Amino acid sequence: MSNNDQIDAEVAYAQRPMAQLACNDRCEARYAIYPFCRYLGKHGSDCFESKRVPILWLCVVLQTVALIFFSVAMAGVSSETAVIKSCAWAEYHADGVDAYMNYEAIRVEYESDSQQDYTQELSDVHNNNDPVADHFAPCHDASGSVLFNMVCTMVLAAMWPYQSWQRIRFDHGCAKFNCTLGIAMQIVFTWVAVGDYQTHCIDDVNDRFNSSGLGLTGDLKAGPGYILCWLGCFLEILTGTIHMLLKAPIPMQYGPIESESCCKIEFEKVVTFDYCCCPHVQDTPDVICTKNPSAQTVICTKSTPEQTELDPPGANHEPDGVVGKI
Secondary structure (H helix, E strand, O other), rough: HHHHHHHHOOHHHHHHOOOHOOOOHHHHHOOOOOHHHHHHHHHEEHHHHHHHHHHHHHHHOOOOOOOHHHHHHHHHHOOOOHHHHHHOEEEEEEEEEEEEEOOOOOEEOOOOOOOOOOOEEHHHHHHOOOOOOHHHHOOOHHHHHHHHHHHHHHHHHHHHHHHHHHHHHOOOOOHHHHHHHHHHHHHHHHHHHHHHHHHHHHHHHHHHHOOOOOOOOOOOEEOOOHHHHHHHHHHHHHHHHHHHEEEEOOOHHHEEEEOOOOOOOOOOEEEEOOOOOOOEEOOOOOOEEEEOOOOEEEEEOOOOOOOOOOOOOOOOOOOOEEEEEO
C-alpha cells in the first residue's frame, strides 16, 4: 500500500476531497445544497449534535427490529395451521370456540368433540357448512389489499436501515431527505394494511357476531401478527422523528460557509452557490488586475492557476482573463 493510499484510508470518508468520493455521493453532495434538501437539512435541534453518530446507530437498530416485526407479521400470508395459530392477526376465544385468523386463512377449534376442527382459506370459507365460518367471510375482501401493502412494507423495511447507515457514513441534506421519504412511504403502506384489516376483518366480523343470533358473546381480538405490525409502524414513526430532529450539515468539501440566505450560499474562498435563479456551483478565486499604460487597458487574471472544479452539469465557467478598457 502506498503512502497516499494509507493516508486516504485514515481519513474519514465524509472528509475526503470531492474527487475521491463515489459518483453517487458527489451527485448527492450537490443535491444537498439545492433548496429543498438544504431546507430540510438545516432544520432540527442542536441538542443532539454531540451524540449524532450513536443516535443514528440507534435508528439503524430500531429499523432492523421493525424489519423483524414486519417479517413475523408477513407470516399472515401462510395457510399452515401452526403458522396461523402462532402468528395470527386476529383471535376469538369464547363460547367454546377458539378461532385464529390471518389475512389468508382461518383455523377454528371447538372444545366439543361433536364438532370438527378445520383450517380453511378465506377465499373458500363461504363453501363451509359451519355457521361460524360464514361470519369470517368479510376478511376475504381485505386480504388482497393487506397482502399488497405488506409486501411494499417489507421491501421498504429491508432498504431503509441502509439509508440510516448512509447518514453515519456521509451526512447531508439529501441523505436526510432519502431517510425521511422512505420512512414516510413505509408508514403509509403499513397504515393502509392494518387499517383495511381492522375495518374489513375485526370490525365487520364483530358486527356479524353481535347480530348472528348464534349466542356468540365474545369479540374478535387483535393477534400477535397484527400487534407486531403496529409495533413495527411505531418504531418507524419514532425513527422518522429522530431523523427529522437531527440536522444535516452541508458537505465539508465545499469549504467553510461565509454567508447563507434563502437564495444564496457563499463558501469562504471556495465556491458560491446561487440557487435562486439558475442553480450552479462556480469558482470564486481572487483576481489580480494589472494596468498596461501603453495600451490603455487593464488585464485581470486569476491569482491561482489551478482551481477546484465543483461545477455540476450546466454551470457557467468564467474565462481565465478579462480585458477591459480604462
